[in-house]
Amino acid sequence: MGDPTRRAIIACLAERERAVGELAEELPVSRPAVSQHLKVLKNAGLVTERTAGTRRIYRLDPAGVAALRDQLETFWSRALTGYEDVAEGRGTGGRDQREEKP
Amino acid sequence: MGDPTRRAIIACLAERERAVGELAEELPVSRPAVSQHLKVLKNAGLVTERTAGTRRIYRLDPAGVAALRDQLETFWSRALTGYEDVAEGRGTGGRDQREEKP
DNA sequence: ACGAACGGTAAGCATAGACTTACGAATACG
DNA sequence: CGTATTCGTAAGTCTATGCTTACCGTTCGT
Numbered sequence: 503m504g505d506p507t508r509r510a511i512i513a514c515l516a517e518r519e520r521a522v523g524e525l526a527e528e529l530p531v532s533r534p535a536v537s538q539h540l541k542v543l544k545n546a547g548l549v550t551e552r553t554a555g556t557r558r559i560y561r562l563d564p565a566g567v568a569a570l571r572d573q574l575e576t577f578w579s580r581a582l583t584g585y586e587d588v589a590e591g592r593g594t595g596g597r598d599q600r601e602e603k604p
Numbered sequence: 605m606g607d608p609t610r611r612a613i614i615a616c617l618a619e620r621e622r623a624v625g626e627l628a629e630e631l632p633v634s635r636p637a638v639s640q641h642l643k644v645l646k647n648a649g650l651v652t653e654r655t656a657g658t659r660r661i662y663r664l665d666p667a668g669v670a671a672l673r674d675q676l677e678t679f680w681s682r683a684l685t686g687y688e689d690v691a692e693g694r695g696t697g698g699r700d701q702r703e704e705k706p
Numbered sequence: 707a708c709g710a711a712c713g714g715t716a717a718g719c720a721t722a723g724a725c726t727t728a729c730g731a732a733t734a735c736g
Numbered sequence: 737c738g739t740a741t742t743c744g745t746a747a748g749t750c751t752a753t754g755c756t757t758a759c760c761g762t763t764c765g766t
């Protein structure tokens with residue numbers, strides 16, 4: 503979604519890959535909060551995880567980012583050109599799953 | 605924001621301009637809810653208002669839509685190419701005012 | 707001029723979700 | 737082995753905000 507913290511995380515990871523603790527240091531929120539955001543972003547296919555010792559390095563997934571970018575582009579371009587049959591119920595994207603089933 | 609009802613309104617208005625009541629008929633929410641969304645969208649510069657008798661016809665504002673589309677495009681493209689200095693505090697866009705001052 | 711249609715606003719409620727503290731699991735290190 | 741580091745998860749709180757009902761103003765029709 504359009505949460506500021508979420509966007510900040512994206513921006514930080516755009517700069518370079520980071521561990522969870524590193525992200526938490528640069529952001530005004532606690533480390534668990536960052537962890538939760540990363541979980542969502544991972545489920546959305548926007549970031550990938552890499553384990554290095556006790557640390558988890560997170561990295562943007564170019565494919566996922568490009569996919570989301572294209573879906574947004576499609577939606578807003580259709581809004582401009584006048585087409586429809588989009589966003590009637592499921593939302594903008596198919597890339598919307600939220601949680602792994604517990 | 606990324607609210608489903610908000611997107612549905614955008615999609616409806618992309619098809620053709622509509623009055624408030626018309627939108628409320630096609631959506632699963634009440635008329636005042638639509639009215640509130642339209643207020644936000646108007647403040648965001650995404651729709652324009654036209655009075656026709658007792659009815660208010662709403663229409664997408666191509667300029668505003670294009671502006672938002674470009675800002676999103678910029679943000680996500682930077683995420684892909686690796687740049688930063690975006691979304692550090694104010695959010696993605698300057699086009700973020702929420703309410704007219706009371 | 708009176709009633710009806712249309713729509714914006716206020717007030718209140720309820721749910722989503724973002725955050726924090728507390729705890730447990732996994733790995734590195736002496 | 738025992739301790740420290742790093743991180744994920746659970747539980748609970750709190751705020752933002754999307755929706756509804758109720759009310760009022762404005763415009764049109766007869």
